[in-house]
Amino acid sequence: MISELKHSPLEAAHVALNARLVPFAGWNMPVQYSSIITEHTAVRTACGIFDISHMGQFFVSGPVTLLNRLLTNDLAKLGPGQGQYTLMLNENGGVIDDLIAYRTGENSFFLVVNASMIEADYAWMTEHLDPQVKLVNQSDQWAGMAIQGPLAAAVFAKVFPSETLPPRNGILFTHDGTIVCRTGYTGEDGFEFFCLNHEGIACWEKFLAAGAAPCGLGARDSLRLEMGYPLNGNDLSPTRTPIEAGLGFFCDLTKGEFIGREALARQKEEGPAMKLTAIRYLEKGAPPRAHYPVVSATGEVIGELASGVLSPSLMTGIGMAYLPAEFSKIGTNLNIEVRGKLCPAEVVKKPFYKPSH
Numbered sequence: 001m002i003s004e005l006k007h008s009p010l011e012a013a014h015v016a017l018n019a020r021l022v023p024f025a026g027w028n029m030p031v032q033y034s035s036i037i038t039e040h041t042a043v044r045t046a047c048g049i050f051d052i053s054h055m056g057q058f059f060v061s062g063p064v065t066l067l068n069r070l071l072t073n074d075l076a077k078l079g080p081g082q083g084q085y086t087l088m089l090n091e092n093g094g095v096i097d098d099l100i101a102y103r104t105g106e107n108s109f110f111l112v113v114n115a116s117m118i119e120a121d122y123a124w125m126t127e128h129l130d131p132q133v134k135l136v137n138q139s140d141q142w143a144g145m146a147i148q149g150p151l152a153a154a155v156f157a158k159v160f161p162s163e164t165l166p167p168r169n170g171i172l173f174t175h176d177g178t179i180v181c182r183t184g185y186t187g188e189d190g191f192e193f194f195c196l197n198h199e200g201i202a203c204w205e206k207f208l209a210a211g212a213a214p215c216g217l218g219a220r221d222s223l224r225l226e227m228g229y230p231l232n233g234n235d236l237s238p239t240r241t242p243i244e245a246g247l248g249f250f251c252d253l254t255k256g257e258f259i260g261r262e263a264l265a266r267q268k269e270e271g272p273a274m275k276l277t278a279i280r281y282l283e284k285g286a287p288p289r290a291h292y293p294v295v296s297a298t299g300e301v302i303g304e305l306a307s308g309v310l311s312p313s314l315m316t317g318i319g320m321a322y323l324p325a326e327f328s329k330i331g332t333n334l335n336i337e338v339r340g341k342l343c344p345a346e347v348v349k350k351p352f353y354k355p356s357h
Contacts, residue, residue, distance in 0.1 A: 008053040009143040009197040013204050017214055024217055025116035025233075027054040032216040039219035040312040043186055044355065047149035048215035049207050054115035057142050057194065058122070061108045062133030069258050070128055071101060072242060072251040078103040083169045083183060085250050087242050088121065089260030093267065094238035095245070097121050098230065100183050102171040110171060112181070112192070113139075114232045128259065142179075143200025147212050148190030148223075150355075156180075156191060158210035159203075165191060178203070185220065187227035187355050222309045225318060228278055228350030234290055235276060235306045235320055243267045244322065245276045246350070275328040276306065278350045279336065281317035285343035288319040293337040302327050305336065313353045317343065 005028040008014070014021060019030035030051060032039060042048045060067055064075050073086035083102035087095055097117040102110040113121045122137045129135060147155055156165045165182060166172040172180040179194040195203050208214065221231070230236050230245055242251050243264055253265050279294065288308030293301045308319030319336065327334065330349050335342040 006054070008051050009200040010051045010053055010145075010204050013201045014051065014214075019214070019216060022217070025054055025114070027115060029054060030214075030216040032218045033214045036216075036218035036222060037312045039213065039215035040222050042213040043149045043188055043215060043219060043223055044313060045150065047147060047151040047155050047190075047212045048219065049204070049212035050146040050148070050215050050217075050220055051204075052144040052146045052192065053142070053197075053200065055144055056111075056113040056115065056118035056121065056137065056139040057144075058111040058113060058125075059108070059136045059138060060111060060133060062130070063107060064103075064109075065256075066130045066133050067101075067109060068255060070125060072258060072260070072264075073101070074252040074255040075101060075103060075109070076255065080105050081166065081170055081172075083171055083181065085183075087236075087247065087250060088124065089242070089258075089264075090238055091259060091263070092238075093241040093243070093260040093263030095232065095236040095240060095242060096124055096238060098232055098236055098247075100181070102181060104171060104173075110179070116233060141197060142194045143197050143203070145193045145200075145204060145207065146185065146190060147193060147207055148184055148186045148188050148215075149212075150189060151211060152188070152190040155207060155210040155212050159206050185229060186223040187229075187351065187353070188223075221307075222312055225307055225309050225320070226311050226313055226351065226353035228320065228352060230276070230320075231307060240274075240276075240322065241267055241272070244272045244274050271325065273325060274322045275325050276320055277323045277328040278348050278352060279305075279319050279321060279334060279345045280314075280348045280352060281336070282333075282344040282346055285317055285336075286338045286341075288317040288336050288338065288343070292319075294321045294323060295335040295337055295342060296327060297333045297335070301337075302334075308336075311352060317345070318352045 181192040287310035305319040332347040
C-alpha cells in the first residue's frame, strides 16, 4: 500500500514556478526548476533558496544531561543561541538519524531532524527520554527554507533590515516570531528560516525578490555531495556507525554515557573494518549513482556506491561508498561499474570541492 504523499506549505509557489515535483521522503517536493547545473551554480556563485519544509522540528525542555544521553555530541558545550551537528544512535552504534541541535535556553532545545525520520525519531526519543524531559513535535506547523550561497547574508539584510544574522551554527528568534539558524548543507554561507505554515509563501516570495534563486533537491544533492556531507538513508543507516562514516569528530566519547557509546569506543580502539570512502572519476564517464558496484583494480567487487553524482563544479563523477579499510586509502585506484562498463576512479580526500570564498 502506497502512503499518501505529504505536501509542503510552499507547494503552490513551486507549481507557479513550473517546478518538477517528485516524491522524496514521503513528500511531494521540487527536484528542479530550471536545471540542476544552473541551480547548483547559483548557490556556489550567488544565492539559492530551497524548500526544507519536509524536515522536522522538535522542541525539547529538560536537563541537558538527560537529552545528552540520546545524542553523540555534547550539548553541555553549547551556550544559549548555539547549535551543533550530532547523531542519534541505536544500541549497536548504528545511525538512527543525524540532526542539528540548538540550545535555546539553559534547559530548552530546538532540534531539526530529517524528513523521513520524524515519526521514528519521535518514537525513539519518547521511549528513551527521562519523564522529566518534555518533547514536542511541531513538524507539521512550520514552513522551512534554506537560503544558501555567498550572497545569502546580503539577501537576509534585505528581508530583515532590523535583524542581525546569527553567527555560524547560531540560532535567532526574530521579532516576527520566525526562527533563523545558520548551519547549512552546501558548504556555502547561508541560513535556514522557519515560519508558521500560513506565512510560508509570502516569506518565500520575499527571499526571491531579494535575489535568491529557487533551487530543488537535485542541486541540494550535488552540493552536499561535493562537500562530502552524508545523506541519511544513503550514506548513514542503522547498520553503519559514525566511526565507519568518518564522523567520529561529532561523537564525544568523554562526555559520559550515551546510547551507542560502548560500540563506538570499541570500534574506535580496534579501527573500523569498513569506511565511507570518497571516490572520484579519473576520466569522463556516465554519472555515478547509488548502488553502482565499486570494483578493485584486480576486478573484485568490493562494495557499492551509497551516493553518486556528476559534480557540476568539477565536471566529473564523484561518489561515496563503504569499502574495506584497506581499499579506503587516498590514491587507491578503483573502478565504478556503470551499466557493465568500468569507469576508472581513485580514492580522494573529502571534501571533493572547496569553496574559494
